[in-house]
Amino acid sequence: MHIILAREPEGTFAVRALGGELTVPGALPATELAEHAARWERQLRPRWVFTSVEHDYPALLDGGVRVRRCHDLALAEALLLANEERGEQSRTLAAAFARARGLDPPAEAAPAGHDDHDQPALFDPRGSGLPPGVTVADAAELVFTEQCGRIERAAHPQRLRLLIAAESASALAAAEMSVDGLPWRADIHDKLLTELLGDRVPAGQRPRRLAELADRVQAAFGSRPVNPDHPGSVVRAFGRAGVQLPSARAHVLREVAHPAVAPLLEYKELARLHSAHGWAWLDAWVHGDRFRPVYVVGGVVSGRWASRGGAALQIPRTLRVCVRADPGWKLVVADAAQLEPRVLAALAGDRTLAEVAASADLYDSLAEVMFAGARSDAAAGQDDRQKAKIAMLSAMYGGTAGEAASLLALLRQRFPAAVSYVEHAALAGERGQLVRSRLGRTSPPPSAAWRALTGGAGNEEGARRASRDWGRFTRNFVVQASAADWTAVLLASLRGRLPAPAHLVFFQHDEVIVHSPDHLAEQVRDCLAESVREATERVFGAACPVRFPMTATVVDCYADAK
DNA sequence: GCTTTTTGCGCC
DNA sequence: AAATGGCGCAAAAAGC
Numbered sequence: 001m002h003i004i005l006a007r008e009p010e011g012t013f014a015v016r017a018l019g020g021e022l023t024v025p026g027a028l029p030a031t032e033l034a035e036h037a038a039r040w041e042r043q044l045r046p047r048w049v050f051t052s053v054e055h056d057y058p059a060l061l062d063g064g065v066r067v068r069r070c071h072d073l074a075l076a077e078a079l080l081l082a083n084e085e086r087g088e089q090s091r092t093l094a095a096a097f098a099r100a101r102g103l104d105p106p107a108e109a110a111p112a113g114h115d116d117h118d119q120p121a122l123f124d125p126r127g128s129g130l131p132p133g134v135t136v137a138d139a140a141e142l143v144f145t146e147q148c149g150r151i152e153r154a155a156h157p158q159r160l161r162l163l164i165a166a167e168s169a170s171a172l173a174a175a176e177m178s179v180d181g182l183p184w185r186a187d188i189h190d191k192l193l194t195e196l197l198g199d200r201v202p203a204g205q206r207p208r209r210l211a212e213l214a215d216r217v218q219a220a221f222g223s224r225p226v227n228p229d230h231p232g233s234v235v236r237a238f239g240r241a242g243v244q245l246p247s248a249r250a251h252v253l254r255e256v257a258h259p260a261v262a263p264l265l266e267y268k269e270l271a272r273l274h275s276a277h278g279w280a281w282l283d284a285w286v287h288g289d290r291f292r293p294v295y296v297v298g299g300v301v302s303g304r305w306a307s308r309g310g311a312a313l314q315i316p317r318t319l320r321v322c323v324r325a326d327p328g329w330k331l332v333v334a335d336a337a338q339l340e341p342r343v344l345a346a347l348a349g350d351r352t353l354a355e356v357a358a359s360a361d362l363y364d365s366l367a368e369v370m371f372a373g374a375r376s377d378a379a380a381g382q383d384d385r386q387k388a389k390i391a392m393l394s395a396m397y398g399g400t401a402g403e404a405a406s407l408l409a410l411l412r413q414r415f416p417a418a419v420s421y422v423e424h425a426a427l428a429g430e431r432g433q434l435v436r437s438r439l440g441r442t443s444p445p446p447s448a449a450w451r452a453l454t455g456g457a458g459n460e461e462g463a464r465r466a467s468r469d470w471g472r473f474t475r476n477f478v479v480q481a482s483a484a485d486w487t488a489v490l491l492a493s494l495r496g497r498l499p500a501p502a503h504l505v506f507f508q509h510d511e512v513i514v515h516s517p518d519h520l521a522e523q524v525r526d527c528l529a530e531s532v533r534e535a536t537e538r539v540f541g542a543a544c545p546v547r548f549p550m551t552a553t554v555v556d557c558y559a560d561a562k
Numbered sequence: 563g564c565t566t567t568t569t570g571c572g573c574c
Numbered sequence: 575a576a577a578t579g580g581c582g583c584a585a586a587a588a589g590c
Binding site (some may be wrong): 230 | 576577578579580581582583584585586587
């Protein structure tokens, strides 16, 4: 059975059962909702229907309630609209309701696409735009029924059903991870900052170590003031010293022989740590030795997650030492090795690439096939591996710079199916057509400006460039979005299998961390292996010949993984 | 003066 | 000849 949960504008919740009997009081405050929900979850094992998990699930979590399964109307609507090639239409609940009823779109709803951060979201009950007399629960019920029908009418109902279920489960996992938090030792972080930067100073001031480095940079340039935080100032200073630079970026500076370069590079690295993950970040984001990021499921067009505040998906490697299991607990850290090329092999059904993907290090065996028997010493082997990697990344990203083009040509000879798969995707994008992931994530339509530029006569050069740019985007989309399909199913499966109280604490594109009591860590590792198997089978089919190695390591500290 | 854009760099 | 994809964030610059 299904239980629809709708937050009404007053902040209370309305509950409605589909396909079952449920004696429900009218409007429930959050605390009472949690009591009832815990019982229903236990006795009925329903699939919950949320207008938005991100918006409403925290009310259950705060009451200590976790649910097994759900359907997120907001995420489903976004996936369905894109899949139906209506990606430009509004995703609000009111708009979805109006479409389901065959009414004109509500006036308030801004079209999707531009600055969707502040647009009235699907779940926002304030100014919901629903017709008078229609409650959020009414709308949710109709939209849910409508969405189920749309799934069945899609080209691949089974894939889309799986995608929406996995995406909804991912949203549950994301909300739970925000509540549980990533174990984060503030004392270790503080000590590390002090070692690298000097004692803590008030915001706006340079810590001692940064001040010293800034002085050394200044000394290397003479008396004219130089601000190492100001790229323009740095470029001008080098110009006065007779070195013309296109920018002050680190990789540009590294090629320059000048006494200012070494302290400047060190300054930039430490200044970055200070501004992005310094004491201000620690104060704002870590409480009670937990970092609680806000994840945005489906926040990236390709289906990857984004994050809001705290830069949860950009934790620098140097800070992994701060991530430590609680006493008596372990971290089970696992990442999918070379996920994207393996996804490409599976998508394209490329037998040769699948054979290559059978080895644990894909790029090593790729090099063997590409440069068969050419050389054998270790240095050449490393060089070949690097070339094989560039070739593969160029295929997936559309790279043509340097030797990429010739390496790609060699890759095409050896793996025609895989390369033509991404090249078809690129060609579709260049023509303004949509492309899809394995489970049906669909690329957004190009903008009106793009169509005007590429469709009209005149600006030939601009048209070609825009066309190529969009082709690179769709080329990458099919791989990245299909990888997101696989990880969403993996996450959904893993979340369901984990033995309590082990729980997910981190997810980043192709990597998961589970916080587990010592004695369950091995069991968690088995769950992971089983989830990998399940994800591969459900996304790519039982006959999929591609291996997806995801070795889990059991550690006390994130920095010790791998 | 405030807001938006650019630069640069962290992650995959 | 050359233009490798996706993000978020802080600080400074640029725009209003």
